[in-house]
Structures are given as structure tokens and as C-alpha cells.
Amino acid sequence: MASMVKAEAISSSSSPATTRSSRRRRVLMFPLPFQGHITPMLQLAGVLHAHGGLDVTVFHAPVNAPDPSRHPAAYRFVAVGDGNEFAAEAAALIPTGSYGDFPAALMALDALLRVPFEDALRRALAAEEDEDVAACLVVDSNFRGVQAVGERLGVPTLSLRTGGACCLAAYLAFPELCAKGILPPDQLQLDMPLTELPPLRLRDMVLSTTSSHATMATCLERILDSSRCSSGVILNTFNDLENSDLEKIATDLNVPVYAIGPLHKISIGLESSLLTQDRNCLEWLDKQETESVLYVSFGSLASMDREELLEIAWGLVDSQMSFLWVIRPNLAHGSQRVHLPDGFEEAIRGRGMVISWAPQQDVLSHRAVGGFWTHNGWNSTLESICDGVPMICRPHFADQMINTRYVQEVWKIGFELEGKLERETIERAVRRLMCKEEGKEMRRRAKALKNQARISVEKEGSSKTAIDMLI
Numbered sequence: 001m002a003s004m005v006k007a008e009a010i011s012s013s014s015s016p017a018t019t020r021s022s023r024r025r026r027v028l029m030f031p032l033p034f035q036g037h038i039t040p041m042l043q044l045a046g047v048l049h050a051h052g053g054l055d056v057t058v059f060h061a062p063v064n065a066p067d068p069s070r071h072p073a074a075y076r077f078v079a080v081g082d083g084n085e086f087a088a089e090a091a092a093l094i095p096t097g098s099y100g101d102f103p104a105a106l107m108a109l110d111a112l113l114r115v116p117f118e119d120a121l122r123r124a125l126a127a128e129e130d131e132d133v134a135a136c137l138v139v140d141s142n143f144r145g146v147q148a149v150g151e152r153l154g155v156p157t158l159s160l161r162t163g164g165a166c167c168l169a170a171y172l173a174f175p176e177l178c179a180k181g182i183l184p185p186d187q188l189q190l191d192m193p194l195t196e197l198p199p200l201r202l203r204d205m206v207l208s209t210t211s212s213h214a215t216m217a218t219c220l221e222r223i224l225d226s227s228r229c230s231s232g233v234i235l236n237t238f239n240d241l242e243n244s245d246l247e248k249i250a251t252d253l254n255v256p257v258y259a260i261g262p263l264h265k266i267s268i269g270l271e272s273s274l275l276t277q278d279r280n281c282l283e284w285l286d287k288q289e290t291e292s293v294l295y296v297s298f299g300s301l302a303s304m305d306r307e308e309l310l311e312i313a314w315g316l317v318d319s320q321m322s323f324l325w326v327i328r329p330n331l332a333h334g335s336q337r338v339h340l341p342d343g344f345e346e347a348i349r350g351r352g353m354v355i356s357w358a359p360q361q362d363v364l365s366h367r368a369v370g371g372f373w374t375h376n377g378w379n380s381t382l383e384s385i386c387d388g389v390p391m392i393c394r395p396h397f398a399d400q401m402i403n404t405r406y407v408q409e410v411w412k413i414g415f416e417l418e419g420k421l422e423r424e425t426i427e428r429a430v431r432r433l434m435c436k437e438e439g440k441e442m443r444r445r446a447k448a449l450k451n452q453a454r455i456s457v458e459k460e461g462s463s464k465t466a467i468d469m470l471i
């Protein structure tokens, strides 16, 4: 509720939009160039355009650029930065694999893009037509520098968090944990529960094993600044899922907080995948028994050793369960192609399918899918929840450990597969989720959350109401 009350306060003070109400309103958006950030930003664009009648301009980096042909013709797409050299410089900053220094990369991208963004924004504002006014700039919360450009040029800003409320609540506590000397962590204390942040342990706040503590702290400080300096924070979540963390955030940040998710259930029909989806898997799923298939995917960035991939392959075979496994071209560290072991193909014939990229939302909503082995990126976690699919969790970095803890300890709709990846433990985990009573209970709880998610986006549901306020 706190989020609603504050949302009302801002809507009455948003003078640029209301005093020039005779002109059409245009929302300017700038996503971070990663799959898990582009998708929710473009889904938000879809919501603001379709439900709010707003015009949309999408600024984008020259790397991982969205495809305008998949979006309404009325959208404007503006590439930020000119020339191949600049594009190559931006591309070089995108880390691949679980051991990338993501915090450093995010800050470097922000620094690189904010200079050309200033030119692009000035041009966009100068071109404002009489009937069309820039109502606000929605930036990814990792783009504090880009956001400051908007502020300087007089455009109100909103900050989009593409993670859950649980993650933002944990980030808000980070400075205090540093002040108390709990962070950076003592390696011998990693299993210590954090009394300030149940159910998190100290290890869940080690967001990257390759970034320095100083880099991590600066990166989080900038995310929090982005939230505090904004006219509101938008989160792709829903009240019934994360009510207490949403309350905490609204109190702490003192800006309106809009929980408007699950965006993929509101902004339907939009496809912003950077890789080509293999839709043949849906026909294959049509032939499988209800809730019999384990879907296995580790998102767009996480990577692993070749030995781990082999253990997964044989663990899935030994489990005797049906599965659909996404092996992205760069899923193995430092390699563009994964070679599956001899004998694997014959062993899975008829009950296993391997593809390089899935239409994940369609897969998770397919009746044949009964479980999801995931890295727990927030989009994957939320997509799984909203289709009532329980999870085996194998987090790699960033907010994934936090999301895993909530899946296991708060929502009780999955469990973490910890330790070294070995075929025996994998086999046991798969059978635990797919066949055992415990797994069925997790599925029942996941379905209850699915129902709550559905209600939240219906008329007068919490997310639908928050969207109306936001618009």
C-alpha cells in the first residue's frame, strides 16, 4: 500500500505532463544492452503505449540493439553513438560468462554512452513537435550517468529495476553491512545468516567473485542513487509476491515505488529476443505428458566448465526424466560451441531435446513443463513463478543467489542445487523435483503464486492499479 499512496503524490506533482496536457505525451526509454534488461524495458514500453496511449522513443546502445521491425511502427528507435569504432568499443565492454566483472562493465558502459546520449537527447528534445512532449525518461537503474543527463536537460526520470524487490532491499542494506564491517566478507563466515536480511546469508551478498569490493560498492551506490534521484522506481514484480520488501523500499527510498509486474503477462505478443528462438521445441512439448518435462536453461550470460556440462548431460540421462535443455553457443567458458558426449544423443532419444535458444515464456506456460532448472536471473524466476513451475536453482552471480534464497526459503517453490556439479546429485535433484511428494508440494505452491500473479494484472489488481498511477 505504501507504494500506492506515494504514487498518488507524484501523479499530482508531475507538472510537465499535466500543465501541457493538450499535447501527446512521449516516454523516452534507455535500456541496458543485455537480454534480461532489454526485455522488461520493451515490455514496459508496450504497456505504456497500449494502456497509456503514450508515444515511445527507445534510445539504445549500438550493441545488442533491439529490432524495430518487431515493435509498433509508431515507436522511434534512436541509436546512441556513431560509427563502427564506437560500436566496437561498446561491444568490447559486454562481458561474457559467469566470471565477467559485471559491476565494472556496467559502469564503463554508462560512462561511454552518456556523452553521445546527451547529443541524442538534445536532438530529440529540439525535434519535439507541438503535439508531442517528452513526459519522462525511463532509464535502467544501472544508468546513473545517463539519467543525470536527463536531469540536466530538464526531463523527469524514472528508474527501472529489472530485478526483484528482494534484490533492491538487499542492495539498500549493503552500505550498512559495510559500515558494520560485515562486508567485505570474512571467507570463513560465508554461511553466517544476515539478521538484517533474512533469509540471506553472507555468501548471498557476494555478488561477484571477480569484482573488487570497491567496484561492487560503487556500482551499488550508483544504483541506489538512480532510485533516490528519480521521480519513481519501477519494479517488475507484484505486491502479493514481495509485499514486505516493497514496503521496505518505499520507506527507505522515499520516492514512489511502482510494482507493475509481471510485465510479460501484461505486455503480450512482444518478442525482443536477441538470439533466434527454436520454436520446434513447442511441437515436441505438445507430444509430451502433462508436467513431465524438466526445462533446463541458464539465461543469456551464465557459463560453466565443459566438465560441468558433461555432468549435467549424464545427470539428465540418469534421471530417466524428459527434458528440454538450452545450450547457448557460449554456455561453455571460452567456447563458441559445445560438443555433447558420445552416446548422449542415443541415450535421450524420444525423451530429451537440446536447443540453442528457447521461446522461454511459451515453454514455461506449456502444460508439459513440470519443472525448471534455472540460474535464477530475475526474469527467469518471475516467468517460472507466473506459470506455476517449481525450480531447481543453480545461481551464478549478481542477484541470482538472492533470488534462489527467496525461491527456497520464502516462497518454498524450489531448492538450491549446491556444491560441485556431479551426475549423481543432479539425478537426485531432478527426481526430487519431478517425482517426489516434496516436488509436488512446491508445484502446488508455485501454482498458488501463479494465481496471485494473474489477479494482480486484472482490473483493480495491484499491478494494474500501479500501472494506471504510473501512466
Ligand code: UDP
Binding pocket: 034, 035, 036, 037, 039, 273, 297, 298, 299, 300, 301, 302, 326, 356, 357, 358, 359, 360, 361, 376, 377, 378, 379, 380, 381, 383
Ligand atoms: N530466455 C529466452 N530463451 C532462452 C533462455 C532465456 O528467451 O533459451 C529469456 C528469458 O525468458 C528471460 C531472459 O532470456 O526473459 C533471461 O533473463 P534472466 O533475467 O532470467 O537472466 P540473464 O540472462 O539476465 O542472466
